[in-house]
Amino acid sequence: MASTTTKTADRPKRQRFSPAERERLIVDGAIQFFAKVGFAGQTRELAQRLGISQPLLYRYFPTKKDLIERVYDEVFMGRWKSEWEDIIVDRAAPLRDRLVGFYDAYASEVLTYEWIRIYMFAGLADEDINRRYIDLLEQRLLIPVCTEIRAAAGVVDPEAASISDLEIEAAWNIHAAIFYYFVRKFIYRTPVEPDLAAYIRDTVDRTLEGAFVVIRKADNTNSPKAKN
Amino acid sequence: MASTTTKTADRPKRQRFSPAERERLIVDGAIQFFAKVGFAGQTRELAQRLGISQPLLYRYFPTKKDLIERVYDEVFMGRWKSEWEDIIVDRAAPLRDRLVGFYDAYASEVLTYEWIRIYMFAGLADEDINRRYIDLLEQRLLIPVCTEIRAAAGVVDPEAASISDLEIEAAWNIHAAIFYYFVRKFIYRTPVEPDLAAYIRDTVDRTLEGAFVVIRKADNTNSPKAKN
DNA sequence: TCCCTTATTTATCGTATGATAAATAATAAA
């Protein structure tokens, strides 16, 4: 009466998946769940959201800690794309455009709801993931960006002197301003500018300006006598 | 043999305080404790750190939730000083110096270990404290700052047009850059510039530069025809 | 010095929670 097949109506009580598929479902669900409620979230509630029994989690992960470790791995490992480093140093385009292009990609592929929240939960939980990630970011993004800023500011040999702390701070200002957009969106849940691309353009323009100020000031200082 | 008084050696098992004093001790301890471990921290552990029994907490606060609410009140209410608003608008000093002066005070009196961490815990817990605080900050700090930026940029009547979203964003960049220093220090626990005053000076200089760019651009647009 | 008030502790309850063991049923092979 309802339809030719009753399969959709009364679904089988037990959905059986291959271990690989089930593990995938659990990990994806755990990422969503822990990103929302934090790592104090209960395994029973996670299981309920996944539509499975709570002990099944323990078939795939011996302890809750193991599952959390897996969530960290999934979220923070491998999202960084090495081709982004190529974008930054490709002087065919203006630095401003390179930064905007990079942050468009970085925002859409890294700065997601799950990433931002789990990153902050991890920091508050005193995990060392944040420090490791910050190291990665300095080496692969901020230091190259600083070199490019020097080049764009007309410094003759941008790689001559090592990057100063002040220059790194200026590069952090760019990055932090982008990051902060997503903190407001996903943590504070404040209304944000709907046009992300426009926000990125404006923010890069503003913060890059500040970075140039640093270089100009330092370059003037260094011109008469190589100092610091 | 040890000393003339044994009082220090064998302290009385039970220290009796007046209700007001004990409440003060509990609230202060709770702020420290929850700032460190988050609001999932257990009442037994809090009591242990306070050197009291766990049920004593319930003599002063009917539920854990009530204690947490009190912590929110203590940390977020009343730290804002209205005289800061006077600093910002006092055009006797250069805007840059006013901002540096304000952030020196704001950093030392608001952006403490407890404030930063509890603020972030609250955000992740979907409390509305953050949104309320952000509103306060926009009204009492950012909008006045935007007006001052206009004035410093030489806009004839800084209060004529309402402040645009883009100008607010520029002011947020200043604030976020300062804020981010403390996120790194107290959440990520990354090494930070030890000279905070120097950091504030440099950061205000850099980010203020970006804010001026916004005004100059907008002012050029507005000069021929009053638009937007 | 004794007594009374009450700040504080000890003992305990009910439920929540991570984790385990045994029972069940879905799927593929025979």
Add this chain to the structure above:
DNA sequence: TTTATTATTTATCATACGATAAATAAGGGA
């Protein structure tokens, strides 16, 4: 169709945790 394998569930344990009740003792007033 029957049987073997194993993904999944039900039942359960041990401990953790918020909260309550009764017992204890510190300190002030008579």
